[in-house]
Amino acid sequence: MSDHELRVSKIRNGTVIDHVAAGQALNVLAILGIDGSEGEGVSIGMNVPSDRLGRKDVVKVEDRELSQSEVEVLSLIAPEASINIIRDYDVVEKSRVDRPDTVTGLLSCPNRNCITNDNEPIASKFGVVADGVRCAYCGDIVRDDIAAHLDVQS
Amino acid sequence: MRQDHLISAANLSRESIEAVLDRAAAIDADPAAYRQRHAGAVLALCFFEPSTRTKMSFDTAMKRLGGTTVDMGTVESSSVKKGETLADTVRVVEGYADAIVLRHPSEGAAKMASEFVDVPLVNAGDGAGQHPSQTLLDLYTIRERAGLDDLSVGIMGDLKYGRTVHSLAHALTNFDVRQHFISPESLRLPRNVRFDLHESGAQVREHTDLDAVLPELDVLYVTRIQRERFPDENEYHAIAGEYRIDEETLDAARDDLSVMHPLPRVDEIAPEVDDTEYARYFEQAHNGVPVRMALLDELLTQAEAER
Numbered sequence: 155m156s157d158h159e160l161r162v163s164k165i166r167n168g169t170v171i172d173h174v175a176a177g178q179a180l181n182v183l184a185i186l187g188i189d190g191s192e193g194e195g196v197s198i199g200m201n202v203p204s205d206r207l208g209r210k211d212v213v214k215v216e217d218r219e220l221s222q223s224e225v226e227v228l229s230l231i232a233p234e235a236s237i238n239i240i241r242d243y244d245v246v247e248k249s250r251v252d253r254p255d256t257v258t259g260l261l262s263c264p265n266r267n268c269i270t271n272d273n274e275p276i277a278s279k280f281g282v283v284a285d286g287v288r289c290a291y292c293g294d295i296v297r298d299d300i301a302a303h304l305d306v307q308s
Numbered sequence: 309m310r311q312d313h314l315i316s317a318a319n320l321s322r323e324s325i326e327a328v329l330d331r332a333a334a335i336d337a338d339p340a341a342y343r344q345r346h347a348g349a350v351l352a353l354c355f356f357e358p359s360t361r362t363k364m365s366f367d368t369a370m371k372r373l374g375g376t377t378v379d380m381g382t383v384e385s386s387s388v389k390k391g392e393t394l395a396d397t398v399r400v401v402e403g404y405a406d407a408i409v410l411r412h413p414s415e416g417a418a419k420m421a422s423e424f425v426d427v428p429l430v431n432a433g434d435g436a437g438q439h440p441s442q443t444l445l446d447l448y449t450i451r452e453r454a455g456l457d458d459l460s461v462g463i464m465g466d467l468k469y470g471r472t473v474h475s476l477a478h479a480l481t482n483f484d485v486r487q488h489f490i491s492p493e494s495l496r497l498p499r500n501v502r503f504d505l506h507e508s509g510a511q512v513r514e515h516t517d518l519d520a521v522l523p524e525l526d527v528l529y530v531t532r533i534q535r536e537r538f539p540d541e542n543e544y545h546a547i548a549g550e551y552r553i554d555e556e557t558l559d560a561a562r563d564d565l566s567v568m569h570p571l572p573r574v575d576e577i578a579p580e581v582d583d584t585e586y587a588r589y590f591e592q593a594h595n596g597v598p599v600r601m602a603l604l605d606e607l608l609t610q611a612e613a614e615r
């Protein structure tokens with residue numbers, strides 16, 4: 155049994171998000187709104203050795219398949235990630251994530267003076283630019299550490 | 309203009325800018341012809357921040373087109389004070405007016421507000437964001453003397469928070485203009501404006517010192533450096549002093565330089581400059597009326613056509 159398997163066991167049905175940048179696993183779960191409260195099985199491997207990334211995180215969620223919009227959102231904080239849909243222990247779909255054109259309601263604008271941070275009835279909206287995201291309202295650009303601006307509702 | 313609202317100068321094309329400026333020139337040449345053009349139309353003035361000249365200029369423009377205005381009044385006296393959202397305010401005001409002019413302290417306010425209304429909405433300043441109608445009158449003023457191509461334009465002062473600066477910089481990318489930005493290090497252009505200028509392929513240079521670039525400028529656009537941008541009073545005085553214009557500064561300038569300013573100025577341009585050929589800022593302010601008449605005419609005519 156390899157080191158990898160010791161940390162993260164196989165699942166029967168669900169989704170495996172592999173090649174997540176080290177340290178981002180909890181953000182991935184936050185984005186997907188997964189906190190175990192629905193009774194789903196969740197396992198996380200952090201800082202797992204990886205040929206491609208040196209160290210990577212792996213997230214496994216049982217009995218849950220990601221929707222296309224969830225995949226798009228994931229691509230912003232985990233552009234290197236690959237997504238495996240598992241059915242009856244078999245990988246039925248394996249895809250790299252594609253970056254979306256816009257992201258709505260998931261990130262909060264870092265500009266404190268932005269209208270999206272006032273008490274207005276709108277969701278935040280970001281356009282995806284070459285190396286970051288850009289607020290559709292104030293134009294502010296977030297390049298590094300997009301995950302730090304995750305607007306996670308607890 | 310082929311757009312419903314005027315939110316940011318970044319969405320203005322060369323054609324749409326020229327259409328408004330040409331119309332403004334026609335209005336300037338024969339204002340009487342426009343006197344009844346929008347008789348019966350109502351413009352709502354929603355200023356969530358104090359303003360005298362922009363508000364008066366829109367007020368005058370609408371009345372000279374034969375229309376009338378309704379004024380929200382100050383924030384202190386309105387329902388905003390009671391916690392009403394901007395989205396609610398504009399949805400209510402939309403029922404009273406054929407167009408809305410909005411100034412608000414938050415960046416992106418006009419963009420958001422425009423998503424809640426069907427009448428044309430003009431951004432008259434959103435925090436440190438944009439002020440595109442000011443830009444149209446700035447361009448009109450520049451064009452009158454020097455045209456809008458093959459120019460060197462220097463923009464000086466508070467480039468970080470200056471919304472008139474951001475709008476002007478965006479709009480100038482439509483023309484063959486070399487843009488020079490002159491400011492203290494701490495008040496350089498914000499990252500998003502820089503990004504857009506870079507994307508547009510504009511010829512842009514940044515300076516901390518006016519002397520190096522002044523002799524080649526056709527236009528020097530001066531903006532105020534505000535006291536509250538600096539934690540320290542002495543530092544403010546030292547820095548603001550370096551970006552002040554007087555007759556002596558202008559010795560190095562070309563004879564046909566236009567010195568412009570969105571006003572109000574405090575002391576960044578010495579009064580002695582007012583009487584020189586360089587001074588264009590009062591003329592610039594006066595141009596606000598025909599240019600805003602042209603803009604309102606464009607937006608109202610289009611909205612009527614679509615109804």
Ligand SMILES: [Zn+2]
Binds near residue numbers: 268289290293294
């Ligand atoms: Zn924003």
